[in-house]
Amino acid sequence: MNALYMDDSYLREFEARMESVTKGGGNKFFVVLDKTAFYPDSGGQPHDTGKMIKDGVEYPVVYVGKFSGKISHEVSKEGLKEGDSVKCVIDWDRRYLLMRMHTAAHVLSGIIEKETGALITGNQLGLEHSRIDLNMENFDKEKLIGYVKISNDYINKDLPIRVSYMKREEALKDESLFKLANVLPPSVDTIRIVDIVGLVKEADGGTHVKSTKEIGKIEFLKAENKGKNNRRVYFKLS
Numbered sequence: 198m199n200a201l202y203m204d205d206s207y208l209r210e211f212e213a214r215m216e217s218v219t220k221g222g223g224n225k226f227f228v229v230l231d232k233t234a235f236y237p238d239s240g241g242q243p244h245d246t247g248k249m250i251k252d253g254v255e256y257p258v259v260y261v262g263k264f265s266g267k268i269s270h271e272v273s274k275e276g277l278k279e280g281d282s283v284k285c286v287i288d289w290d291r292r293y294l295l296m297r298m299h300t301a302a303h304v305l306s307g308i309i310e311k312e313t314g315a316l317i318t319g320n321q322l323g324l325e326h327s328r329i330d331l332n333m334e335n336f337d338k339e340k341l342i343g344y345v346k347i348s349n350d351y352i353n354k355d356l357p358i359r360v361s362y363m364k365r366e367e368a369l370k371d372e373s374l375f376k377l378a379n380v381l382p383p384s385v386d387t388i389r390i391v392d393i394v395g396l397v398k399e400a401d402g403g404t405h406v407k408s409t410k411e412i413g414k415i416e417f418l419k420a421e422n423k424g425k426n427n428r429r430v431y432f433k434l435s
Contacts, residue, residue, distance in 0.1 A: 228277060236292070242322050295404065
């Protein structure tokens with residue numbers, strides 16, 4: 198599977214060929230393509246939506262997931278078959294907002310780590326708001342609001358975001374690349390690195406903007422105490 202979004206998060210349209218089409222329950226059809234720019238639901242980032250077009254007929258893409266190593270696209274209309282060539286179009290407004298949210302989450306968590314040493318234990322990006330969970334010992338709302346302000350100062354610096362790749366054995370030599378407080382799956386041989394230059398560099402498989410200025414402004418919404426050493430911070434973009 199050639200995941201085009203890994204190298205180009207800004208790719209909105211592409212041509213692909215149907216490798217398989219499976220009928221599900223109701224009016225559901227699951228399509229695997231030879232290559233795709235549709236992002237699957239993973240890593241706290243919601244899936245893309247959009248459409249596939251064949252012979253002028255549009256087939257809505259309503260869900261994208263990754264199963265057994267393959268990216269599967271759920272379309273809500275019958276008519277596609279194995280071997281077909283299609284034009285694919287991503288719902289760009291949705292994707293771009295999630296890209297901005299994802300990079301914002303990296304900036305905010307990067308600042309919090311610098312200030313407190315806390316690592317992310319989970320995150321969920323959304324269209325209206327997003328959240329990050331942190332293994333932070335002390336719960337101080339005013340300090341968290343301060344970290345958001347520092348994050349916005351960095352965003353205004355217009356820092357570039359660069360994507361590169363490292364072999365697993367090399368990446369594991371640098372513990373700072375792994376911000377999530379969990380273990381990298383053993384099946385991953387090549388690690389994708391997202392570098393917000395001058396702020397934070399980490400292993401990540403999601404889509405991001407090219408510059409922090411594209412994020413806009415992070416707005417603190419609320420913070421919750423989720424138990425021992427577990428803090429949840431909600432934010433939105435403006």
